[in-house]
Amino acid sequence: xxxxxQAISVTELHKNFGNTAALAGLDLEVExxxxxxxxxxxxxxxxxxxxxxxxxxxxxxxxxxxLGGDPWDDAVALHRRIAYVxxxxxxxxxxxxxxxxxxxxxxxGGVNSAKRDELxxxxxxxxxxxxxxxxxxxRQKVALVAALAxxxxxxxxxxxxxxxxxxxxxxxxSCIREVKEQGRSVxxxxxxxxxxxxxxxxxxxxxxxxxxxxxRLDELRHLHRTTVSAVxxxxxxxxxxxxGVSDLxxxxxxxxFTVGSEDLAQVLRALAEYSPRSLVSAPPxxxxxxxxxxxxxxxxSPMSKSGHHTHHxxxxxxx
Amino acid sequence: xxATTIQGHLLPMQRSSAGTLAGLGTAVRFIMHRxxxxxxxxxxxxxxxxxxxxxxxxxxxxxxxxxxxxxxVANTPAVAAMTGLPxxxxxxxxxxxxxxxxxxxxxxxxxxxxxxTRNGRADEEAGRTExxxxxxxxxxxxxxxxxxxxxxxxxxxxxxxxxxxxSLALPTSGSWVMGASIAGIGIxxxxxxxxxxxxxxxxxxxxSLGVAIIALFYFLRAGADLQATSTTxxxxxxxxxxxxxxxxxxxxxxxxxxxxxxxGLAVLGCMLALRLESRRDLGAGILAERxxxxxxxxxxxxxxxxxxxxxxxxxxxxxVGAVIAGLFFGGVAKAMTAVLDPSNPFAKSFVGxxxxxxxxxxxxxxxFNGLLAGAFAIQCLAAARSEEESGRLETQLxxxxxxxxxxxxxxxxxxxxxxxxxxxxxxxxxxxxxxAATGGSMMAASFAYWPAVLLVLGVLLFLQGFAPRLSTGLxxxxxxxxxxxxMFGGLFSLSDDVIKLTPFGAVPRLPAEDFVLLPIIVLSIxxxxxxxxxxxxxxxxxxxxx
Numbered sequence: 001x002x003x004x005x006q007a008i009s010v011t012e013l014h015k016n017f018g019n020t021a022a023l024a025g026l027d028l029e030v031e032x033x034x035x036x037x038x039x040x041x042x043x044x045x046x047x048x049x050x051x052x053x054x055x056x057x058x059x060x061x062x063x064x065x066x067l068g069g070d071p072w073d074d075a076v077a078l079h080r081r082i083a084y085v086x087x088x089x090x091x092x093x094x095x096x097x098x099x100x101x102x103x104x105x106x107x108x109g110g111v112n113s114a115k116r117d118e119l120x121x122x123x124x125x126x127x128x129x130x131x132x133x134x135x136x137x138x139r140q141k142v143a144l145v146a147a148l149a150x151x152x153x154x155x156x157x158x159x160x161x162x163x164x165x166x167x168x169x170x171x172x173x174s175c176i177r178e179v180k181e182q183g184r185s186v187x188x189x190x191x192x193x194x195x196x197x198x199x200x201x202x203x204x205x206x207x208x209x210x211x212x213x214x215x216r217l218d219e220l221r222h223l224h225r226t227t228v229s230a231v232x233x234x235x236x237x238x239x240x241x242x243x244g245v246s247d248l249x250x251x252x253x254x255x256x257f258t259v260g261s262e263d264l265a266q267v268l269r270a271l272a273e274y275s276p277r278s279l280v281s282a283p284p285x286x287x288x289x290x291x292x293x294x295x296x297x298x299x300x301s302p303m304s305k306s307g308h309h310t311h312h313x314x315x316x317x318x319x
Numbered sequence: 320x321x322a323t324t325i326q327g328h329l330l331p332m333q334r335s336s337a338g339t340l341a342g343l344g345t346a347v348r349f350i351m352h353r354x355x356x357x358x359x360x361x362x363x364x365x366x367x368x369x370x371x372x373x374x375x376x377x378x379x380x381x382x383x384x385x386x387x388x389x390x391x392v393a394n395t396p397a398v399a400a401m402t403g404l405p406x407x408x409x410x411x412x413x414x415x416x417x418x419x420x421x422x423x424x425x426x427x428x429x430x431x432x433x434x435x436t437r438n439g440r441a442d443e444e445a446g447r448t449e450x451x452x453x454x455x456x457x458x459x460x461x462x463x464x465x466x467x468x469x470x471x472x473x474x475x476x477x478x479x480x481x482x483x484x485x486s487l488a489l490p491t492s493g494s495w496v497m498g499a500s501i502a503g504i505g506i507x508x509x510x511x512x513x514x515x516x517x518x519x520x521x522x523x524x525x526x527s528l529g530v531a532i533i534a535l536f537y538f539l540r541a542g543a544d545l546q547a548t549s550t551t552x553x554x555x556x557x558x559x560x561x562x563x564x565x566x567x568x569x570x571x572x573x574x575x576x577x578x579x580x581x582x583g584l585a586v587l588g589c590m591l592a593l594r595l596e597s598r599r600d601l602g603a604g605i606l607a608e609r610x611x612x613x614x615x616x617x618x619x620x621x622x623x624x625x626x627x628x629x630x631x632x633x634x635x636x637x638x639v640g641a642v643i644a645g646l647f648f649g650g651v652a653k654a655m656t657a658v659l660d661p662s663n664p665f666a667k668s669f670v671g672x673x674x675x676x677x678x679x680x681x682x683x684x685x686x687f688n689g690l691l692a693g694a695f696a697i698q699c700l701a702a703a704r705s706e707e708e709s710g711r712l713e714t715q716l717x718x719x720x721x722x723x724x725x726x727x728x729x730x731x732x733x734x735x736x737x738x739x740x741x742x743x744x745x746x747x748x749x750x751x752x753x754x755a756a757t758g759g760s761m762m763a764a765s766f767a768y769w770p771a772v773l774l775v776l777g778v779l780l781f782l783q784g785f786a787p788r789l790s791t792g793l794x795x796x797x798x799x800x801x802x803x804x805x806m807f808g809g810l811f812s813l814s815d816d817v818i819k820l821t822p823f824g825a826v827p828r829l830p831a832e833d834f835v836l837l838p839i840i841v842l843s844i845x846x847x848x849x850x851x852x853x854x855x856x857x858x859x860x861x862x863x864x865x
Contacts, residue, residue, distance in 0.1 A: 079718055082717075096611035098611075099614070102615025103615050
């Protein structure tokens, strides 16, 4: 792929802090015009990656390209074309929120006052208050308004909604959709699965400084197992013998199991013989994808709560 | 201090009794745990001055005849104004008081102010007090623990001073009054700082208020000591707690009564502070927060404008300080001319082998100007490191601001601000001493200290590049040592050659000494080299927030 369709292109990125490896060969791609989700638990290297993209930290090795430039050498030129929202927003306690927005916008090359005022309205933020008196959520809004009021080609957002209430999160979601409609790119690091599922075209899951999962969200889902819940006419234990069915949990006529996408057709045909009265099939949620890499699958299902009648069958090699 | 440690320390609190002082013991232990090193250093450094200064004075005035001769000339307006009215200059104890009492007393006052703020308003501002108070800690327990620990520093320092005096075979009652009068100032300023901590919303505000009050009391007593009749200061002395402690007159009349007034002031101050604390919300001050502009002006949107805006109150404060100091120094020097007898050998020893007595004194005052400008420059540039530490630098650099321009703006404000202070302070010292004619030459004499100020700035820049986390503390230590060498080097029997190797000692002390270009050039070159390497490293290193 040529660089001009890539907003961000990171390969084999390494960064050590003393003896600790924060990034150990990370790969990350964000295509122009796309919203890319960046997931990983605390300390997995998300913020380190973003700081390297901002030229605040220096990569130890690997290649990093942002908007076709080098984040360290071309920092100032690149920063005119990007906007950044940190997860923990630090402001000058004795300046007002409005002044802080002005300063941050001026550093990107100017203020679009109409847009800023509109965003202040939408985020319900009083710009005349001193930053000292703002809550975490309000400080976050200051950084969001400053970033969204810009015409940046690329937005780097590091857990931007971590202090926002659900209403403000909705405002944020619609703002990012508008950004996307304008053909701009976004790298969104987040812990909120629903937000990422709503907004992101692609997802990169990072663990201990390496990407363990990356691609379009729908493709990733396809790669993983679908969860099927069914109520059968007879005893559900018979499903254990159907090839392709795994993680089976049953109680009387109710059953829940997972099935790989390649076996789905075959399993559904087999299932028809047991004349199911209800059938729900759900693709793996982002949470499932994420947790798969961190402490395994969620084993809790509605039926497993009902006690001693429950049986778990884990055929070998089900994963 | 990590959250786990705090919780670990505070767990026993859950069991202690209810009331506004619940958990006091735990809070005291916690504050001691956080500050023991700081407390030890303050006490040790202040107390050790006693034997060091005593030793050098014993060498300077080895016989009673020498001391008697000194007592005839000790009472100059400069000494009275700067270090207090001499009253027992014919004894080694009395000489010790003249040389070091005021320095120790004021330093302990500063220690009290900084300590109370550190564990008071600074913790509250950072949200740590909220965490502590959310445990079963009484409303006043943390504050009272803070006052107790800060007070203990004064008591221990005073005790050490008394014991060291006794060990030097100085008179017993005088030794005890010496320690008690210095401790009394420290304790009184615990009470004063306690109130400042309730009034201001920020630790910076609380410290500035405390320092302003100590300066006010210092100048009040200076006025009183200048208006003295013989060895009795004017009644103005009783308007300043520092004056109260001076009136205890260790190694003179040994008067214990003023100590009660100092302790009373401390108790009143702490009680008033606790009253204020129960009336206000956690995190709020008494001085209310105003609303500000909704948008940023063009001025503060520029990196240089932003630095000027953020440093606004501190800049104004330092400039006012330079003006007051200049007027004060000049006034004192003028008062001296009438009294001094240039033929007296001991008068000469005070000001060095200069051209004239007056020039010698002016040389010291110009050095003060230089030191003041140096302190300003460090504080100003240290703000750059706080921007990095707090994470605010990240958002700025994420905009199209280069590291060079950002750091350059801070350096520019520090360097140019110090020039203004030097010129203004020097000019006013000259004008207020001998009229407009001397203004220009004193201004030039003061300006000669700019390379020394730049050198200190260079050290800080270098450290901000190579050891950012230690930079501010280390620079203050280096500054403190050069200050000691330049001001008290002779007192500590340092040789002239050594003093000339320190930044502020190297500068020719105009008008007492002749102008020499070489040290100015050397200082400038070192300053520039340090600054360049600091800049170079800063542009190449990772950002290091806390």
